Amino acid sequence: MTVTDHAAISTEHLSHRRPFEHITPNWFAAVMGTGIVATAAATLPVQFPALHVFAVAVWACAAAALLVIGVAFAMHWTGHRDRAVAYARHPVMVQFYGAPPMAMLTVGAGTGLLGADLLGPTAATTLFAGLWIAGTIAGLLTSVVVPFRMITASDHRDVAALPAWLMPVVPPMVSASTGALLLPHLPEGQWQLALLCACYAMFGLSLIVGMITLTLIYGRLLHGGLPPVDAAPTVWITLGLIGQSITAANLLGTDASMVFTGAQSSIAVGLHVFGIGYGLVMGGFGMLMFALATALTVHAARRNLGFSLTWWSFTFPIGTCVTGATALGHALNFGAVQALAVALYVLLLAAWIIVATRTLRGIRRGELLHPGHR
Numbered sequence: 495m496t497v498t499d500h501a502a503i504s505t506e507h508l509s510h511r512r513p514f515e516h517i518t519p520n521w522f523a524a525v526m527g528t529g530i531v532a533t534a535a536a537t538l539p540v541q542f543p544a545l546h547v548f549a550v551a552v553w554a555c556a557a558a559a560l561l562v563i564g565v566a567f568a569m570h571w572t573g574h575r576d577r578a579v580a581y582a583r584h585p586v587m588v589q590f591y592g593a594p595p596m597a598m599l600t601v602g603a604g605t606g607l608l609g610a611d612l613l614g615p616t617a618a619t620t621l622f623a624g625l626w627i628a629g630t631i632a633g634l635l636t637s638v639v640v641p642f643r644m645i646t647a648s649d650h651r652d653v654a655a656l657p658a659w660l661m662p663v664v665p666p667m668v669s670a671s672t673g674a675l676l677l678p679h680l681p682e683g684q685w686q687l688a689l690l691c692a693c694y695a696m697f698g699l700s701l702i703v704g705m706i707t708l709t710l711i712y713g714r715l716l717h718g719g720l721p722p723v724d725a726a727p728t729v730w731i732t733l734g735l736i737g738q739s740i741t742a743a744n745l746l747g748t749d750a751s752m753v754f755t756g757a758q759s760s761i762a763v764g765l766h767v768f769g770i771g772y773g774l775v776m777g778g779f780g781m782l783m784f785a786l787a788t789a790l791t792v793h794a795a796r797r798n799l800g801f802s803l804t805w806w807s808f809t810f811p812i813g814t815c816v817t818g819a820t821a822l823g824h825a826l827n828f829g830a831v832q833a834l835a836v837a838l839y840v841l842l843l844a845a846w847i848i849v850a851t852r853t854l855r856g857i858r859r860g861e862l863l864h865p866g867h868r
Contacts, residue, residue: 517566518581522593523806524853525563529556529600530813531846534839536607537820539832550611553604560601567594585653588643592636592661596668596810598629603672606679619679626669626676630696633665637699654718655710657728657807660735663707667700667738669693671817674745678752686753690746697742704735726794727807729787736780737814743776744769744821766825773822780815801852803862808845816842 532553535545571577581587602625609618640662644653673693680686711732720726747769750762791799791808816838823831856862 517563517570518587519567519590519593520587520803520806521563521567522560522597523590523803523810524850525556525560525597526593526600527806527809527813527846527849528552528559529597529604530810530817531842532556532604533600533607534813534816534820534842536604537817538836538839539820539823540836546608549604550608553601553608554612556604557601560597563597564594582643583647585644585647586656586658588640589656589658589661591640592633592663592665595629595633595636595665598625598632599665599668599672600810602626602629603675606672606675623676623679626672629665630669630673633669634696636662637666637703655707655714656721656725657711657731658725659707659711660704660731663700663704664734664738665700666696667704667735667742670697670700671738671742671745674742674749677749682752690750690753693742693746697739697746700735701739704739708732708735720790720794723794723797723799724802725804726790726799727804729790730807730811732783733780733787733811734814736776736783737811737816737818740773740776740780740818741814741821743772744818744825748821748825770822770825773818773825777818777822780818784815801856803853805849805852809842809849812838812842812845 532549535549535552538545582591602622605613605618605625606622609621612618613621647653670693673689673696677686677689677693680689715729721728747766750765751759754760754762754765816835819831819835819838823829823835853862
């Protein structure tokens with residue numbers, strides 16, 4: 495979200511400057527970016543005790559951030575309904591309503607993978623299931639309501655396809671990939687079959703709409719040029735759909751063997767093969783978008799790219815590339831892809847440290863709590 499975009503949103507209502515007075519949906523990107531650092535670490539092909547301890551600590555930070563930002567967000571909108579309406583009508587800010595569901599799903603996945611160390615296995619699984627259900631419902635609502643509001647908006651002037659348009663599209667894909675982690679905890683039979691089918695349905699929903707949206711964004715970049723410098727990091731959001739879909743296809747393909755057994759085992763083999771084929775094909779596209787996003791970021795940096803919450807776009811999308819490479823490498827048992835996952839995680843960790851440090855500094859100085867700096 496750029497300074498210009500924020501200045502256009504009912505600035506006459508943004509005169510107060512008390513801490514957390516203007517919590518907006520894009521704050522949940524910080525939870526997403528922190529949570530993916532923990533979940534990616536928990537699933538890496540290389541594991542050692544220090545990494546596990548680090549992952550648990552980062553997950554705890556993400557969970558605490560979700561709680562704090564969630565409470566502040568709820569209090570803000572309860573007391574300022576006029577601002578909620580203004581943000582929901584804004585063509586850019588409304589896209590970031592996809593961030594809260596993904597934050598819940600990401601923290602939920604971390605709870606399932608790492609929460610047992612602090613909460614115990616039963617409580618961790620219960621909390622994971624609760625966050626998955628809440629995040630999935632919210633994400634499905636967002637994927638319908640946001641496009642509906644955009645279609646029925648009274649003013650379509652100066653509306654251009656932006657990378658942020660993917661924000662309300664990706665949550666069902668996150669539900670699909672994290673639902674694969676929940677599948678082993680369900681009773682065998684119809685319950686597992688229902689969840690697996692639901693996850694594949696959400697995979698298809700997000701993938702088809704996402705690829706349509708991604709085509710619009712790519713065309714907009716080619717014909718309209720770069721977005722404003724402060725919004726340049728949002729180009730990385732395109733990798734979120736790619737990495738998350740590779741993760742979902744391979745995790746679901748692996749879990750299919752738990753559901754389809756005996757005479758139906760060939761279905762599980764087919765889904766497993768589909769996941770590998772999809773991962774390889776989409777991985778090639780992902781490498782193109784990764785290189786393009788890197789080049790555009792360097793270009794923006796040379797034009798004095800300033801820090802803002804859009805920098806969290808450097809974290810979650812790269813994190814999905816880590817989980818995607820991990821899942822694909824496991825399915826293929828291919829050391830080169832697994833090594834790629836580790837290398838991408840090192841990059842993710844560096845990006846997260848930089849962005850998290852800059853964010854905490856901005857909060858301490860009060861810069862990010864002022865609406866003009868978000």
